[in-house]
Amino acid sequence: MPSQATNYFYTLVAMAAIAFMVTNAFDAHVLRLRVASEQEELRSLLVVVATEATELAALTEASGSTVKVCLRLPQMVGNKQYWIRLVSDSSGSWVEGGFGDPWSGRLDLTVDLPFNVSATGTYKGGYGTASLNCTDQGSGPMLTLGRWEVG
Numbered sequence: 001m002p003s004q005a006t007n008y009f010y011t012l013v014a015m016a017a018i019a020f021m022v023t024n025a026f027d028a029h030v031l032r033l034r035v036a037s038e039q040e041e042l043r044s045l046l047v048v049v050a051t052e053a054t055e056l057a058a059l060t061e062a063s064g065s066t067v068k069v070c071l072r073l074p075q076m077v078g079n080k081q082y083w084i085r086l087v088s089d090s091s092g093s094w095v096e097g098g099f100g101d102p103w104s105g106r107l108d109l110t111v112d113l114p115f116n117v118s119a120t121g122t123y124k125g126g127y128g129t130a131s132l133n134c135t136d137q138g139s140g141p142m143l144t145l146g147r148w149e150v151g
Helices: 004-063
Strands: 067-071 082-089 092-099 109-112 118-124 130-136 141-147
Touching: 004 067, 004 082, 004 092, 004 109, 004 130, 004 141, 082 141, 092 118
Parallel strands: 118 141
Antiparallel strands: 067 130, 082 092, 082 118, 092 109, 130 141
């Protein structure tokens, strides 16, 4: 007949294994929620930049003037460094963004800009205030994203 202490020991080992599995399941779920919320926050930042860029392009087209605005963007999204870039090619213009280094980071999200707009520039989160500059190039507005420079 087995001793009572051995039964208690096996019960404690089984409870510890189950507790470990439940804890890992909760940790994985929390990590998925954190990643999803960081992605959503980055998407909202891209929409803010795209909306501001569209407004500036419309204003520049209507008035023919050069417009520069300061964008107050957060230093980090969650605990991650992020970047936002304006890109143009023959198919159109868009705002793209991701986490990590802008030149080697994986592209995470994009938001389209109006068709007749040319766009360039990169802003890396946490390095000063972002600026968005729009000038009339004759063939359409030219948007430039960068750091706010005083002067």
